[in-house]
Amino acid sequence: MQASLQSADPAVFASVQAEIHRQQDDLELIASENYVSKAVLETLGSPLTNKYAEGLPNRRYYGGCEFVDEVENIARRRARELFMVEGCDIGVNVQPHAGAQANQAVFLTLLDAGDSMLGLDLSHGGHLTHGSPVNSSGKLYTAAHYGVGADGRIDMDQVRAQALATRPKLIITGASAYPRIIDFAAFRSIADEVGAYLMADIAHIAGLVAAGVHPSPFPHCDVVTTTTHKTLRGPRGGMILAKRDLMKSMNSAVFPGTQGGPLMHCIAAKAVAFGEALSPDFKAYCQQILDNAAAMADRLMSRGIALVSDGTENHLMLIDLSRSPAAPDDLTGKHAEAILGEAGITVNKNTVPGEQRSPMVTSGVRIGTPAMTTRNMGVAESVQVADWIADVLTQPADEALRTRIKAEVQGMCRRFPIYPSMG
Numbered sequence: 192m193q194a195s196l197q198s199a200d201p202a203v204f205a206s207v208q209a210e211i212h213r214q215q216d217d218l219e220l221i222a223s224e225n226y227v228s229k230a231v232l233e234t235l236g237s238p239l240t241n242k243y244a245e246g247l248p249n250r251r252y253y254g255g256c257e258f259v260d261e262v263e264n265i266a267r268r269r270a271r272e273l274f275m276v277e278g279c280d281i282g283v284n285v286q287p288h289a290g291a292q293a294n295q296a297v298f299l300t301l302l303d304a305g306d307s308m309l310g311l312d313l314s315h316g317g318h319l320t321h322g323s324p325v326n327s328s329g330k331l332y333t334a335a336h337y338g339v340g341a342d343g344r345i346d347m348d349q350v351r352a353q354a355l356a357t358r359p360k361l362i363i364t365g366a367s368a369y370p371r372i373i374d375f376a377a378f379r380s381i382a383d384e385v386g387a388y389l390m391a392d393i394a395h396i397a398g399l400v401a402a403g404v405h406p407s408p409f410p411h412c413d414v415v416t417t418t419t420h421k422t423l424r425g426p427r428g429g430m431i432l433a434k435r436d437l438m439k440s441m442n443s444a445v446f447p448g449t450q451g452g453p454l455m456h457c458i459a460a461k462a463v464a465f466g467e468a469l470s471p472d473f474k475a476y477c478q479q480i481l482d483n484a485a486a487m488a489d490r491l492m493s494r495g496i497a498l499v500s501d502g503t504e505n506h507l508m509l510i511d512l513s514r515s516p517a518a519p520d521d522l523t524g525k526h527a528e529a530i531l532g533e534a535g536i537t538v539n540k541n542t543v544p545g546e547q548r549s550p551m552v553t554s555g556v557r558i559g560t561p562a563m564t565t566r567n568m569g570v571a572e573s574v575q576v577a578d579w580i581a582d583v584l585t586q587p588a589d590e591a592l593r594t595r596i597k598a599e600v601q602g603m604c605r606r607f608p609i610y611p612s613m614g
């Protein structure tokens with residue numbers, strides 16, 4: 192019971208150590224990842240993991256909940272403070288285990304089996320849980336999709352046409368791979384025209400919204416879901432924010448509708464992360480994420496690497512290899528991910544609008560700046576990273592180049608350490 196991980200389980204300890212070193216020495220550019228603070232990590236590893244607390248604070252199905260009640264109340268209070276807008280009363284549920292579970296609970300609340308929903312197409316930047324046929328959202332409900340236009344931006348005329356044609360009960364806005372600002376007010380007017388609920392899934396941009404560097408989905412949306420681990424820089428998890436009149440049924444949809452006991456160590460860690468996000472430092476952090484992304488996007492484009500929508504207004508950009516004059520025609524997203532990985536740069540392949548290749552191959556690469564910005568890397572480093580990426584993608588046959596860049600990436604990463612006392 193008292194043995195350390197190292198002596199209790201050397202195999203798992205070794206993998207954990209190796210992962211800490213990977214995170215330290217590689218450049219993390221996966222747009223959905225981030226590094227949590229030591230305080231968040233400490234809370235995640237706390238004995239709160241032992242506690243069952245089905246129900247909500249002060250209305251639990253278990254005894255001994257007085258202290259986990261405190262942390263859940265702190266998390267709810269801070270979340271409301273982060274996302275409240277004047278004149279719009281919202282409630283919060285911080286129990287969803289992840290973003291997918293938050294979405295599932297919203298659908299259970301607002302839709303009956305077979306009801307129709309309208310969301311952004313997966314290959315245009317949407318998410319699996321927004322009605323993909325391989326996800327329960329696409330199996331249980333009737334899903335239609337809208338896409339982006341030739342300019343890479345959401346085509347609001349198409350959203351309206353699809354909404355009028357399919358009369359959805361729920362319109363979903365929000366994305367996994369969309370580099371532009373979302374016009375929540377424009378979605379609201381379409382939802383009103385067809386009598387639909389409007390949901391925003393702000394999983395990616397939650398931190399930017401909380402910091403005020405992306406417009407807020409409230410008061411336009413009826414319900415907002417998010418993850419807590421991307422730009423919001425908290426533990427892995429989900430959350431639902433909804434207008435007050437919907438909150439009671441959202442709570443029941445989370446428990447007992449779709450989940451059992453909440454993960455109280457994660458909820459406590461969410462409380463800590465929300466506290467961090469309320470600080471003025473967090474606003475500066477989010478502005479730096481945007482500045483870094485803009486600098487990286489400009490440099491990539493100047494090196495002949497094409498980006499969907501020709502740039503970015505948020506934390507991510509999508510390279511379109513099929514349109515990149517400087518990259519070889521046959522370079523796929525899969526191959527690009529692999530060779531950037533060899534150079535110590537971690538990214539993910541991604542479909543691009545109008546994708547001709549399979550989702551396992553793709554013609555795109557998604558790049559995000561939240562994690563490198565957490566390490567205090569700034570615009571100069573972002574331009575350097577863009578140059579490394581362009582060097583690798585324009586000379587995919589050059590293995591020696593990748594070896595050289597990997598050493599340079601490691602050198603830079605060591606100048607911006609994460610978790611210095613670990614590993």
Ligand SMILES: Cc1ncc(COP(=O)(O)O)c(C=O)c1O
Pocket residue numbers: 223288289290291292317318320365366367392393394395418428429
């Ligand atoms: C827009 C969006 N919604 C939902 C999710 C699902 O979140 P999770 O992986 O925590 O279930 C993601 C994850 O990438 C996402 O990007």
